[in-house]
Amino acid sequence: MVATEHYPLSELTTMRLGGKARWVIEISNREDLLEALDFAKQQNLPWFILGDGSNVIAGGDYNGVIILNRITGFEHIDEDDSSVTYRIGAGEVWDHIVERLCALELSGVEAMSAIPGRAGSTPVQNVGAYGQEIADTLIELEAYDTQTGTFVTLERDDCVFSYRNSLFKNPETRHHIITSITLRLNKAWMKPPFYSSLESYLSKHAISEYSPNTIRIAVIAIRTEKLPPVDQIASAGSFFKNPIVTSDVADSLLAHYPDMPHWSMPDNRVKLAAGWLIEQTGLKGFSKYGMAVYPKNALVLTNVNATSTDDLEKFKTEIIAAVQAKFAITLEQEPENLIG
Ligand SMILES: Cc1cc2nc3c(=O)[nH]c(=O)nc-3n(C[C@H](O)[C@H](O)[C@H](O)COP(=O)(O)OP(=O)(O)OC[C@H]3O[C@@H](n4cnc5c(N)ncnc54)[C@H](O)[C@@H]3O)c2cc1C
Structure with missing residues (x-):
């Protein structure tokens, strides 16, 4: 070691x-x-x-x-008429795994192409994109339970997955280090209706064959348009959570902003688009303290030449204040802080 x-x-x-x-x-x-x-x-x-x-x-x-x-592994575990199961080392680069599974014409993760990070991190915030999330394909994972000092196998239901959340993200329940994930992939391909931006891309390009690789290429093209490449531009992807408000708050905002994007949630609350709220304050492309709001996507903050996390803190505070002043909504940071 x-x-x-x-x-x-x-x-x-x-x-x-x-x-x-x-x-x-x-x-x-x-x-x-x-x-x-x-x-x-x-x-x-x-x-x-x-x-x-x-x-x-x-x-x-x-x-x-x-x-x-950096624990590696890509192991064929099981196969039947409709599915194939692989166990994947937690330290494998996630997108290399997606690429490999797409090449095998297996469906289930192709819409999660080009998400940065390692395979073992995907269950932590139940990673998802364009209509797929890891909870859909993950059947179990192996982890070291730091409370009991043993390696354990957790089934999907043990992981308490919800939207961008899980047992492993919640500060009260996180005490596992994931060492492998086991995914069951489908031999059948994705079918319409697709997530709206994917649907428009496919129809615009007259694509009607939905092989995993076709979807992967489409998703990568869509992501390239609105997300900064991690190897060239420093960012943490979506910097703010999409705020969830009561239906009363959403209704009063909609009275002023009828075009405001919003999604009704099962619990009668409404999810708003943090990127849209920032854009409305005129801060898309705004740059200060060596940080910038990504011009192609206001939800993403990029580090242009900031020298410390204080620069990011000051920048973030100004954006939160601008959204608060215009909409009376407080944006919350999405990525976790590592504090020493
Ligand atoms: C440009 C960009 C685009 C992105 N797009 C998306 C997207 O479309 N969808 C999406 O969901 N996310 C997206 N993200 C967020 C991020 O890529 C994912 O959350 C990813 O899974 C993080 O992987 P990582 O290996 O970098 O994790 P890290 O950032 O290293 O860790 C994230 C968390 O997981 C924990 N963790 C890491 N490994 C383990 C382990 N083995 N066991 C237990 N806990 C562990 C860490 O302690 C930390 O709490 C994006 C990020 C960027 C920069």
């Missing part, structure tokens, strides 16, 4: 901010994981498991042990 000291967090997170991690340990198997946890215990330091840091904002220094999950 190699533990590297004083490692820049900007190299471990896609927003490319933060101070130094006291220790970083890369793990490639279950034994490495146990050693890394033991190391943190001996040093009397906290630990934090990280994939590619695409949903984490690093603050200052982290006086603890960052465990980088």
Whole structure:
């Protein structure tokens, strides 16, 4: 096991901010994981498991042990007339897995193409895009339960999946380190109706054969138009959660803004589009403190040349204040803060 000291967090997170991690340990198997946890215990330091840091904002220094999950694996487990099951190492690059499954003409994850990060991070916020989410294909996962000190298998229902949430994200229930995920993919391909932007792309390009690879190519084209490439532009994807308001609040806003995008939720509340709210304040493309609102998508904040997380904090505060002043709605940050 190699533990590297004083490692820049900007190299471990896609927003490319933060101070130094006291220790970083890369793990490639279950034994490495146990050693890394033991190391943190001996040093009397906290630990934090990280994939590619695409949903984490690093603050200052982290006086603890960052465990980088790089556990590999792509194992054919089972097959029947309609489905094929694979077990995937948690440290595999998610999009490489999607590419591989699409090449095998298996359906279930193709609409989640080009999402940054590692396979083992996908259950954490029940990753999803264009009408698919990981909860639809995940049948079980293996994790190390840090409360009991044992490796456990959790079935899909144990994961308490909901919209961009799970057992592993909730601060009160998170005590698992995911080491593999098991996905059941369909031999049958996706069928219309598709998610609206995917539907319009397919009809605009007169595409009527919905193979996993065709959907993957379409999704990548749509994403390229509105999301910054992580290898070129520093960001954490969607920076704000879409706010959920009461139907009364939504109705009074709709009276003023009849074109406001909104989605009714089963509990009689209404989800609004944070990106649209920001755009209405005129801040799309706004840039200050070395940060910018991505000109192609107001939901995304990019780090142009910010020097510290304080720059992001000041920038974020101004955006939240502008939306609050115009709509009386308080936006909340989506990515998690890593605080030392
Ligand atoms: C440009 C861009 C586009 C994005 N688009 C989407 C999208 O379309 N849909 C979507 O849902 N998300 C999207 N995201 C968010 C992000 O890519 C996903 O949340 C992704 O799954 C994070 O993977 P990661 O490996 O980078 O996780 P990290 O950021 O490293 O970690 C995220 C969380 O998971 C925990 N974690 C990581 N690995 C493990 C593990 N093995 N066991 C337990 N906990 C673990 C971490 O502790 C942390 O709490 C986007 C991000 C960017 C930058």
